[in-house]
Amino acid sequence: MKKYLSEVIGTFILIFAGTGCVIVNQQTAGALGLPGIAAVWGLVIISLIYAFGDISGTHLNPAVTVAFAIDKRFEWKEVPAYLGSQLLGALAASFLLHFLFPDNKTLGITQPTGSELQSFILEAVMTFILMMVILRVSVGAKEKGITAGIAIGGTVWFLVLFGGPISGTGLNPTRSIAPAIVTGNFQALWIYVTAPFIGAITAVLVHRVLHSEAKQID
Numbered sequence: 001m002k003k004y005l006s007e008v009i010g011t012f013i014l015i016f017a018g019t020g021c022v023i024v025n026q027q028t029a030g031a032l033g034l035p036g037i038a039a040v041w042g043l044v045i046i047s048l049i050y051a052f053g054d055i056s057g058t059h060l061n062p063a064v065t066v067a068f069a070i071d072k073r074f075e076w077k078e079v080p081a082y083l084g085s086q087l088l089g090a091l092a093a094s095f096l097l098h099f100l101f102p103d104n105k106t107l108g109i110t111q112p113t114g115s116e117l118q119s120f121i122l123e124a125v126m127t128f129i130l131m132m133v134i135l136r137v138s139v140g141a142k143e144k145g146i147t148a149g150i151a152i153g154g155t156v157w158f159l160v161l162f163g164g165p166i167s168g169t170g171l172n173p174t175r176s177i178a179p180a181i182v183t184g185n186f187q188a189l190w191i192y193v194t195a196p197f198i199g200a201i202t203a204v205l206v207h208r209v210l211h212s213e214a215k216q217i218d
Contacts, residue, residue: 002055002056003055003056003078003082004056004081004082004084004085005085006052006055006056006058007052007056007059007060007082007085007086007089008085008086008088008089008092009052009089010048010051010052010056010058010060010089011060011085011086011087011088011089011090011093011174012089012090012092012093013044013048013089013093014044014045014048014060014089014090014093014175015089015090015093015094015174015175015178015179016093016096016097017040017041017044018040018041018044018108018175019093019094019097019107019108019109019175019178019179020093020097020108021036021037021040021041021108022037022108023097023101023104023106023107023108025037026104026106027101027104034160034161034164034165035161037160037164038157038158038160038161038164039157041156041157041160041169042153042154042156042157042158042160043153043157044153045149045152045153045156046149046150046152046153046154047149047153048060049148049149049152049153050149053148053149056082057074057138059082059086060086060089060172060174061086061171061172061173061174061175061196062082062083062086062087062172062173062174062196062197063127063131063171063172063173063196063197063199063200064131064134064172064200065079065082065083065086066079066197066200066201067131067135067200067201067203067204070201070204071135071204071207071208073138086174087174087177087178089174090174090175090177090178091178091181091182093178094107094178094179094181094182095182097179097182098182098183105183105185106179106183106185107179107182107183108179109168109176109179109180109183109185110167110168110169110170110175110176110188110191110192111168111187111188112166112167112168112188112191113165113166113167114166116188116191118166118167119166119167119168119188119191119195120191120194120195121195122163122166122167123163123167123169123170123171123191123192123195123196123199124195124196124198124199124202125199126159126162126163126167126169126171126199127171127195127196127198127199127200127203128199128200128202128203128206129155129159129199129203130152130155130156130159130171130199130200130203131199131200131203131204132203132206132207133151133152133155134152135203135204135207136207137151137152156171159171167191168192170191170192170195170196171196172196173192173193173196173197175192176189176192176193177189177192177193
């Protein structure tokens with residue numbers, strides 16, 4: 001239960017701070033700007049990895065959990081509980097933000113500014129990048145060590161800076177699903193539900209090839 005509670009609390013904090021900063025930026029006529037929003041996402045990831053990494057691994061993302069299971073670093077029987085915990089935490093954060101900012105109609109939802117195909121490909125590639133970093137700095141299904149939090153948080157930071165103006169940089173299905181449910185806005189949600197899984201699973205497959213080649217060289 002500690003693992004599941006950790007995922008609930010961690011995902012709550014992630015979505016509350018991450019989508020919350022988008023809302024605050026809207027409410028304050030752009031006081032944070034894209035650099036500020038990217039910094040919030042990166043810093044909260046770093047903080048949460050160091051806070052909960054030794055308990056649940058700080059997945060906070062269904063795509064990451066499923067990718068770890070495919071890579072046999074995580075037991076499939078734990079996946080449903082992890083995914084449910086992540087969704088519960090994200091929904092709690094979005095409902096609280098709706099209470100705090102009742103006039104805000106979007107609650108930080110992710111939407112493409114260009115074509116849906118453009119954002120779909122971008123989201124898949126960005127999640128691939130993120131998952132590759134996670135796989136390389138994690139031990140089993142847990143992010144440990146001094147550099148893991150910085151590497152993963154820094155990756156999220158630059159991906160928000162890079163992809164934010166185009167796709168909103170979802171990377172995480174629950175990050176997009178929760179505000180969509182609370183606001184009732186499901187436009188283009190399919191992008192942010194499917195692309196992260198495709199990107200994360202592709203990263204696992206590529207990582208296996210790289211890892212097997214490295215073993216052969218050794």
